[in-house]
Amino acid sequence: DAGVIQSPRHEVTEMGQEVTLRCKPISGHDYLFWYRQTMMRGLELLIYFNNNVPIDDSGMPEDRFSAKMPNASFSTLKIQPSEPRDSAVYFCASSITRNQPQHFGDGTRLSIL
Amino acid sequence: AQSVTQLDSHVSVSEGTPVLLRCNYSSSYSPSLFWYVQHPNKGLQLLLKYTSAATLVKGINGFEAEFKKSETSFHLTKPSAHMSDAAEYFCVVSDLLYNQGGKLIFGQGTELSVKP
Numbered sequence: 589d590a591g592v593i594q595s596p597r598h599e600v601t602e603m604g605q606e607v608t609l610r611c612k613p614i615s616g617h618d619y620l621f622w623y624r625q626t627m628m629r630g631l632e633l634l635i636y637f638n639n640n641v642p643i644d645d646s647g648m649p650e651d652r653f654s655a656k657m658p659n660a661s662f663s664t665l666k667i668q669p670s671e672p673r674d675s676a677v678y679f680c681a682s683s684i685t686r687n688q689p690q691h692f693g694d695g696t697r698l699s700i701l
Numbered sequence: 702a703q704s705v706t707q708l709d710s711h712v713s714v715s716e717g718t719p720v721l722l723r724c725n726y727s728s729s730y731s732p733s734l735f736w737y738v739q740h741p742n743k744g745l746q747l748l749l750k751y752t753s754a755a756t757l758v759k760g761i762n763g764f765e766a767e768f769k770k771s772e773t774s775f776h777l778t779k780p781s782a783h784m785s786d787a788a789e790y791f792c793v794v795s796d797l798l799y800n801q802g803g804k805l806i807f808g809q810g811t812e813l814s815v816k817p
Binding site: 592630631633679681687689690692694695697 | 742746
C-alpha cells in the first residue's frame with residue numbers, strides 16, 4: 589500500500605527561480621495538507637484541501653506561495669519567486685476524514701541559494 | 702486558544718532504560734491529542750492518539766501515553782528504550798472543532814537519543 593509520495597526529495601535552486609513541489613496523496617483520502625518545517629518555527633500548516641477544494645490557506649506566508657489540487661491524486665505547492673528564507677522541509681500529508689490521523693510523505697528538502 | 706508545550710527539547714537515555722517524554726497542553730475544548738515520531742529524513746508517523754476514550758492509550762512500538770485532565774498533561778512513555786527509538790517526537794493537540802475543520806497544533810519536538 590503506497591503512502592503519500594512527494595517529489596522531488598531534494599531541490600536546490602537560486603533565489604528568484606520558480607519552485608514547484610508535488611504530492612500524491614493516499615488513494616481514497618479526502619483531505620490533503622501542506623506543511624513547512626524549519627528549526628526556528630517548527631512545523632507549520634500552510635494550507636489544506638478537502639475534496640480538491642482549498643479550505644484554509646491562512647498559513648500561506650505570502651502571495652509568492654500558491655497551492656493547487658487539480659484532481660484527487662495530485663497537488664502542487666509553488667513558490668514564485670523563491671527567496672533564501674523559503675529554505676525548509678516541506679511535507680505533504682493526507683487523511684481519510686478531517687478527524688482521522690494524517691499520513692505524511694517523506695518531505696521535500698528545499699534550499700534556496 | 703489551543704497550545705502544546707513539550708517540556709524537554711532533548712532527552713538522552715541508555716538502551717534498556719525507561720523513556721519519558723513530557724507534554725502539557727492547553728485547550729478550550731475537549732482535546733484530541735496525538736504523538737508523532739519523525740526519524741531522520743522521514744515524514745512524521747503516528748504513534749498513538751487520544752480522543753476521549755480510555756485515558757491510557759497504547760501505541761505502536763511499545764509506547765503508551767496517559768491523558769491527565771487535572772494536570773493537562775499527555776506524557777509519552779516506554780518501559781525499555783531501543784536504539785531504533787532514537788528520533789524526534791512531537792506532541793500534537795486539536796480541539797473540539799477538529800471534526801469540523803479545526804487544526805492540529807504541533808509542539809516544538811523532543812529529540813530522543815539512545816546510548817548503547
